[in-house]
Amino acid sequence: MPHKSDSIIPDAIVIGAGFSSAILTHTLAKSGYSVIVLEASERLGGRMNTLALNNHAIDAGCSFIHGYSHTHPLHSLAMDLGVDIEHPPPTNDLIIDSNGPLDPGAQRSIQAALSLAINVAQDSCADTPLLHLLRSSLSSSLSDQHLLHLASQLIHSLDAPLGIPVEDFHDARRFHWEKPLQGSDAVVKGGYATLLNAVWDDAVRTGKVSVLHEHTCVSVSTKDPVKCIVSTQRGQLESKVVVCTAPLATLPSIQFQPPLPQHKQEAITDTKTGLLEKLIFTYSERWWSGDANPSFTLLPTTNSQHTPKEILLSHVLNVQTFSHPSLLIYLPPGAIRALAMYSKQDVQRAGAEVLAERLPRVAGVAHAASTPLAAHLTTWKKDSTSNGATTTYTTPQQLHALQVPSTDGRLGFAGEHTEIHNHGSVNGAVMSGFREAHRVSEYLSRRATSEALTSFNPRSLPCATTVGLPDPIPLFNEPFSGFRMRSATLRIVSRSTSSILAHISSTPMRFPFTCTCLPRSSTWTIRDSSAIIRLLLS
Structure with missing residues (x-):
């Protein structure tokens, strides 16, 4: 059965508030998911920092958007937010x-x-x-x-x-x-802070985002089968999913439980962080x-x-x-x-x-x-929230290992160091943010559907119930929690009923089980004398 706190804990905790976090948080919040952002410093942006020197905006961190064109991932977002990105004259x-x-x-x-x-x-x-x-x-x-x-x-x-x-x-x-x-170098008019602040402001306006400054992540635990627990120097927080966007050189300071796979630990150790x-x-x-x-x-x-x-x-x-x-x-x-x-x-x-x-x-x-x-x-090397610049002298295999989420999908990673062909740049941060937002959205959608089905208790109903499912039906990697039943009719409201039936029909069951879809109907009749039904759709 779903955890009793599952309906009240936030959907996601995002560790770090750099540009990958901004993109990830903005995308999730716009999709209706609740997000808590944990930032170790007192400001947003990570290695993106626009200074005002003598009334001139100068980027002390990231400077250029490489390969910028109308197909760039930031192009439509910047237009929606009213931020100008321009190509400077050739040097x-x-x-x-x-x-x-x-x-x-x-x-x-x-x-x-x-x-x-x-x-x-x-x-x-x-x-x-x-x-x-x-x-x-x-x-x-x-x-x-x-x-x-x-x-x-x-x-x-x-x-x-x-x-x-x-x-x-x-x-x-x-x-x-x-x-x-592919494209040419571009800059944000007014400095990167103009775009960064616009993304964060738009995310916060959804009412789905809470940003906690000066919260340094100490550990992340996914041992609980339902909730993730993130510990900071100020206490613990819970969520359904955690995405770590902390810079590569800071990852060794976070304790992960259970420990990260050996290949990921080796990639964290072996991948170089540059100095700039x-x-x-x-x-x-x-x-x-x-x-x-x-x-x-x-x-x-x-x-x-x-x-x-x-x-x-x-x-x-x-x-x-x-x-x-x-x-x-x-x-x-x-x-x-x-x-x-x-x-x-x-x-x-x-x-x-x-x-x-x-x-x-x-x-x-x-x-x-x-x-x-x-x-x-600048002193990025001495800054404990960055410990240097961006990734360098690496291999596709190392970057792939840094990118892969946990097996159950509840712990993910984003940041320039998780993008294979665009690491070491703003593009890597942006693309990883969008990538993780898509992955987390799919996971939370699957989880929500699973919760809807597992919360169904046929003993509390006379003979039938109707359950609304998203269309198309997402597939599940985790098992449904079981319930006891003698006989019930489950009415599925979806245009994909036939595909669901095909999945159930092809799924090995641990008990005598029948599932029929009546002609011209989206009604399934599920019968079993006493067993606990655990539908494993994969």
Whole structure:
């Protein structure tokens, strides 16, 4: 029989309040399901965080929506919520070495050679270090030793987007095997917070959502056959389903009972979480020269790493510009590790000095213009709610293991680390949210139908009853609870009666049992002398 509290416990508990949680919660709430969201921090968004620096909206976490088009999962949702997603104008990258901006011809040569080397590495099936493959390809493409040296340095412009140094990519087969969404990069007008807040607000307006801040998940138990129990540092909560959207690097801090399958535990341990921090500055005016929408790649000028400034100068730095007077440095993992011993203020000061010294300046602009009005350094690695950036250096098998829900379907997982071809990006978070919402909805629908049937007590009725079922009838993986009966007629209200009858007729029974469907009727007559009926439809 259904648990006595089954009608009052919420349908789902969602652990984490990042973007995958927002999509999942919004979709479930719009479908009429009740959801409790547990968030460890005091804000929503997870690794999505839009800052207001000098009145400019800058995304300190997720930046772009990759592969955006009218078929993208976010397109219709953003339109429904009145949020603008736009394609920024193309950037014009300027590579700068110790002598200043490269000659345009030299820049084109090394960019083309590196692009070819990346394609070769992508097509390789060899268990070979990625750096070796890239350097070998560059040597075949460039005969000029100076250009080869510059191109070899440019390889490390991949460090920041990969989240690990190229030299740590020991198996090139793990490099760019994914088949991500097709389209071009897009941004949310006003920053990601505009879209995130719109999704959460629309979900909360349904009256089906409760968000509990500063509730750190300690354990999840699905031992009870009916309800799931989630424990936080503030107490326990119950639900029919739990979906964990916590970042991959935080999963080891949650105790699951019963323990997760061995293959999932191994995937959690073996899948790498990348390092990526952002160093952001805003200014009174644009003091750097370049085309209308430039970006800069700063090649190393020293090997010394005795100060924060030297650490930055010894790494390849990718620098993004905006329509407003702001600059953003994507700090590569090597620099992040070396800078960990310094204060935020020291790193910000060093970053401002490096930009002021190395970027080409607009003629006539005062030197004081290169002094930032505001600065911000992200610390995702030190944040206990993230413990780093997103997944990297992984395999389809590991990601699939991270995606699979529990056998009974009551414990699921979402987040970028659970999407095979779009992990490490907003797309992975979005698609996993929609995927889990669909799966949970199907499970709750099956469960509701099961409860409706198992709550039927023929002894309390004269001779017949009518039960309404959804159409089409969902199939069941869990057994119906039994009831005792001598003789009863069960009237099924559904256009799928014949398919139900076919399922029951083909299901092995543990007792003498007859089930007939009368002609031109949706009435089943079920007869049994004393046995407890347990219908197992699978």
